[in-house]
Amino acid sequence: MYRYAAFVLLLASGIAVQLSHGVEVRVTDSEDKLCIYANVMVNFSVSYEVSGNKTETAEIELPSKVTTNGSDCSSTSSMLKINFGEGHSWSVNFTINGSNYEADSITFAYNLGDKSLFPNATSNDTIPVIVTPEISGVVKDTCYSCKSSDTIESKMVNQTLWNVLIQAFVSNNSKSENITSCAADVPVTPAPPTTHAPTAAPTTKTTPAPVPTTTPTPTLPPPSVGNYSVKRDENSTACLLAEFGLRIGVKQGEKYQEMNFDPNGTSVTGKCGDNSSDLVVTSNTMTIMLTFTNDTKKFRLHALNITGKTSSGAVFSEANTNLSLWEAAVGASYMCNKEQNYTITGALTLFTFNLRVQPFGVKKGVFSTAEECFLDSDLSFLVPIAVGVALSFLIVLVLISYLIGRRKSRTGYQSV
Numbered sequence: 017m018y019r020y021a022a023f024v025l026l027l028a029s030g031i032a033v034q035l036s037h038g039v040e041v042r043v044t045d046s047e048d049k050l051c052i053y054a055n056v057m058v059n060f061s062v063s064y065e066v067s068g069n070k071t072e073t074a075e076i077e078l079p080s081k082v083t084t085n086g087s088d089c090s091s092t093s094s095m096l097k098i099n100f101g102e103g104h105s106w107s108v109n110f111t112i113n114g115s116n117y118e119a120d121s122i123t124f125a126y127n128l129g130d131k132s133l134f135p136n137a138t139s140n141d142t143i144p145v146i147v148t149p150e151i152s153g154v155v156k157d158t159c160y161s162c163k164s165s166d167t168i169e170s171k172m173v174n175q176t177l178w179n180v181l182i183q184a185f186v187s188n189n190s191k192s193e194n195i196t197s198c199a200a201d202v203p204v205t206p207a208p209p210t211t212h213a214p215t216a217a218p219t220t221k222t223t224p225a226p227v228p229t230t231t232p233t234p235t236l237p238p239p240s241v242g243n244y245s246v247k248r249d250e251n252s253t254a255c256l257l258a259e260f261g262l263r264i265g266v267k268q269g270e271k272y273q274e275m276n277f278d279p280n281g282t283s284v285t286g287k288c289g290d291n292s293s294d295l296v297v298t299s300n301t302m303t304i305m306l307t308f309t310n311d312t313k314k315f316r317l318h319a320l321n322i323t324g325k326t327s328s329g330a331v332f333s334e335a336n337t338n339l340s341l342w343e344a345a346v347g348a349s350y351m352c353n354k355e356q357n358y359t360i361t362g363a364l365t366l367f368t369f370n371l372r373v374q375p376f377g378v379k380k381g382v383f384s385t386a387e388e389c390f391l392d393s394d395l396s397f398l399v400p401i402a403v404g405v406a407l408s409f410l411i412v413l414v415l416i417s418y419l420i421g422r423r424k425s426r427t428g429y430q431s432v
């Protein structure tokens with residue numbers, strides 16, 4: 017009884033803490049129905065110019081006193097605009113993407129004329145900064161939840177978001193109780209034991225998580241997805257584009273270890289050729305070199321060389337220069353969102369997540385049409401059906417031969 021009361025108390029104080037800290041807003045549409053709900057915590061770090069040719073950094077917290085004037089809802093796109101202080105605003109654009117929705121961009125506009133936040137600023141301008149958040153694949157009629165903190169960096173502004181709970185395209189005039197969690201939150205909560213979390217995209221939790229059955233090794237969180245590009249020279253657009261989350265498995269003697277490749281703070285080099293292109297990404301623990309070849313119509317990943325250090329400090333270097341992976345037509349891109357694994361050498365396994373590459377024929381610096389891997393395609397659902405059909409066919413065959421056999425033996429008896 018006491019324990020129960022303590023639990024309730026804990027629960028209540030937990031809720032109170034969350035409510036008292038986050039900035040909670042509700043946007044209604046033209047019919048006065050709730051269309052966007054948000055409870056967020058945001059910190060801004062803004063660097064600005066002061067006299068004497070110096071820069072200062074202002075640390076700003078999203079205050080609790082805000083308005084949502086200028087927010088807008090339609091059935092396919094919505095905007096949440098949070099206004100605060102002397103002419104500052106923080107806006108998020110949402111769009112529908114199939115049965116999901118996503119946040120396409122966040123615009124933070126800050127007014128340097130507000131001398132309480134930006135003392136001694138030389139300018140009075142309001143400066144908009146547009147960034148792309150990683151809020152996608154949110155299932156419709158669920159809230160996007162991300163308790164983990166996420167810092168979005170841009171040239172002059174860093175935005176740190178945490179304890180985020182947002183629902184756009186609200187139906188039935190009420191916030192959903194169902195949650196789509198961000199990838200960063202997933203390893204914290206006991207997620208259902210899927211065969212590895214398949215993507216870096218958020219996972220949806222609609223039912224209470226079942227008790228994990230088998231956890232032989234601590235599973236790594238899905239690796240973050242990095243964007244890499246190579247240019248011919250500094251003034252041209254990208255000639256090679258790549259986007260992937262990467263994990264490698266390394267065997268050294270008896271020891272097998274898996275490591276995520278951290279795209280944060282990587283350096284990218286490479287070259288684009290007619291017949292061969294290279295991408296080299298270096299993080300502080302690994303260097304990955306990918307060589308793609310173009311044989312007239314198709315490209316493929318031909319060579320992979322990974323050198324690095326394991327967490328215990330042991331150095332490894334594994335390469336295969338005779339691969340034929342990620343094949344697609346020259347002028348198209350290769351895409352595979354599902355988790356894939358490849359045996360590169362006896363000691364090296366490569367796991368890819370949300371993979372998309374285009375090493376040749378990039379136009380205007382953006383990916384061309386994607387050729388998707390089989391697992392992603394709509395046809396992969398046919399595999400179990402095909403197996404089922406084959407099995408039932410076999411059963412029918414056995415049945416027929418049994419019937420024929422019985423008939424033969426019966427006529428056999430009669431003729432004797």
Ligand SMILES: *[C@@H]1O[C@H](CO)[C@@H](O)[C@H](O)[C@H]1NC(C)=O
Pocket residue numbers: 059075076077165176178
């Ligand atoms: C946000 O800013 C406040 C005040 O500057 C600070 O106390 C807090 O630690 C910051 N939180 C994060 C997650 O950066």
Ligand SMILES: *[C@@H]1O[C@H](CO)[C@@H](O)[C@H](O)[C@H]1NC(C)=O
Pocket residue numbers: 068069
């Ligand atoms: C201001 O700094 C820039 C480089 O940071 C320098 O090129 C410029 O001469 C400086 N101007 C003055 C007035 O000090």
Ligand SMILES: *[C@@H]1O[C@H](CO)[C@@H](O)[C@H](O)[C@H]1NC(C)=O
Pocket residue numbers: 129138139140
């Ligand atoms: C900024 O605005 C203040 C008051 O409106 C004005 O006195 C000042 O000259 C302005 N500064 C600039 C750089 O425009």
Ligand SMILES: *[C@@H]1O[C@H](CO)[C@@H](O)[C@H](O)[C@H]1NC(C)=O
Pocket residue numbers: 061062063073169171172173174
């Ligand atoms: C943003 O974060 C990066 C990395 O932590 C830091 O180097 C940079 O100075 C920050 N910028 C601002 C405006 O705070």
Ligand SMILES: *[C@@H]1O[C@H](CO)[C@@H](O)[C@H](O)[C@H]1NC(C)=O
Pocket residue numbers: 157192193194222223
């Ligand atoms: C949450 O998801 C479950 C299962 O998909 C559904 O039955 C239920 O109606 C949903 N609840 C809300 C509030 O959307």
Ligand SMILES: *[C@@H]1O[C@H](CO)[C@@H](O)[C@H](O)[C@H]1NC(C)=O
Pocket residue numbers: 249250251
């Ligand atoms: C890039 O453009 C700048 C100015 O537009 C020029 O000075 C520079 O030489 C160009 N660099 C190359 C590699 O073409």
Ligand SMILES: *[C@@H]1O[C@H](CO)[C@@H](O)[C@H](O)[C@H]1NC(C)=O
Pocket residue numbers: 167280281
């Ligand atoms: C990237 O790395 C810097 C320092 O190396 C760290 O401060 C920052 O939080 C990292 N950002 C992400 C998104 O992990």
Ligand SMILES: *[C@@H]1O[C@H](CO)[C@@H](O)[C@H](O)[C@H]1NC(C)=O
Pocket residue numbers: 289290291310311312313346347376377
């Ligand atoms: C691919 O190679 C063929 C000849 O081998 C060449 O004609 C074509 O231009 C190459 N494609 C690109 C995008 O370099």
Ligand SMILES: *[C@@H]1O[C@H](CO)[C@@H](O)[C@H](O)[C@H]1NC(C)=O
Pocket residue numbers: 289290291
């Ligand atoms: C690319 O390959 C084609 C055909 O194999 C060849 O004719 C051409 O010289 C090669 N180009 C380069 C730059 O190596």
Ligand SMILES: *[C@@H]1O[C@H](CO)[C@@H](O)[C@H](O)[C@H]1NC(C)=O
Pocket residue numbers: 321322323333335336337
């Ligand atoms: C792989 O890269 C390492 C380091 O750059 C180099 O020493 C090694 O020779 C390369 N291996 C192959 C097969 O190219």
Ligand SMILES: *[C@@H]1O[C@H](CO)[C@@H](O)[C@H](O)[C@H]1NC(C)=O
Pocket residue numbers: 338
């Ligand atoms: C490369 O792979 C092909 C088939 O996968 C094989 O026939 C060939 O011998 C291999 N070449 C080398 C140098 O390993």
Ligand SMILES: *[C@@H]1O[C@H](CO)[C@@H](O)[C@H](O)[C@H]1NC(C)=O
Pocket residue numbers: 356357
């Ligand atoms: C590699 O993928 C296959 C299916 O594509 C899966 O059965 C296997 O368990 C995976 N291997 C590892 C080490 O995850």
